[in-house]
Amino acid sequence: FCVQVPPSLDALRKSSQQVVNLLSKLTNSSDPNLQADENPSSDFPLPDFVRSYLIAFIAALFITLVQLLVMFAGIRRNLLQAFRGDDSEIPRRLSSENINYITGTFHFAGYLIGYVILAYIFLAIFLFIILISIDALITYGNVKFLETILKIIIPTLILVFFKMYLNKILGQYIFLQHDGEVLSINNRRAFMVFIYFNFFLDAFLGFVAAIMRILRSIAGGVLYMCRLDYSPLGRKLETIDSGFSAYCGFIFVECAHRHPVLLYFVSHLLRNHLYPTNTKRLSKARHKWYVAIFLLNNPTLIYRRKQFLTRLQENELKMMLIGRNNMKELYIEQPPILAHRASIISAKDLEDIWERRKF
Structure with missing residues (x-):
């Protein structure tokens, strides 16, 4: 499929150029006579799609493979955490959700394939759009449509970053004791006055932060879509994510049936009580050596002897x-x-x- 796409990219570029010109006419009334893609006066002339296509799909393949490797390492880490009863990354196991856990195990393998394929396609398209914009800026040097967008975005971002670093400087050196090493308010009256006047500016910055939150969610969702161990919905809503729920079910079922302490205990019962094969008792010296090795490997148990x-x-x-x-x-x-x-x-x-x- 990836090999069959490049021959049709030229026709796609021409049709995309017409759509972009139509959008630029609607958004920019100063140039009412925008023409087709061959006209250099176009607000956003599109470059050749072949370079961007190849780079985007190769980069998407590399990112997807890296994310899969990270997810496989995360499976091992989450299994060890489940063995210890640690619920810092995945939610705590509940007995009332056993049916959901076993059904999640049913879906895990199929969901993983579907998520990976769809994540690769979305990531490639996302990178393709970004690379087209960069290629157009490099090739033509002056893209009016991008300049118009950047004129709106850059001042807002400068204001946001200036306000953010100003708050950090004020918080560290004026409103916290010992230069921020202690969480205790200093200059309490000035702090209250600053909060009052800062409220009006933050009301405007809240709109910008909300838009940035949406954009970050989109970028993070596309980038991490192939990973079932990560839910872009957050800790409070991660249970409604079908992929993450399937992943949790897989982890909990594996933990219930492959817990090393449980397996060793059961094998010990089978070997020494139900099916005894060796009736020879260990000597006292050998037993002490075993105890010494065990305590060296588990030094915290020394204080419990x-x-x-x-x-x-x-x-x-x-x-x-x-x-x-x-x-x-x-x-x-x-x-x-x-x-x-x-x-x-x-x-x-x-x-x-x-x-x-x-x-």
């Missing part, structure tokens, strides 16, 4: 006895190891417990 906790409890008890002798109090607070006793115990009971533990 029984011996460490017992030693910690004894040290706490000893410190409490020392404190009793220094302060000469008859009653002290209960240590953690005596959770089954009353909250207030006598000093003699503590001494008896300590004597028993010493031997």
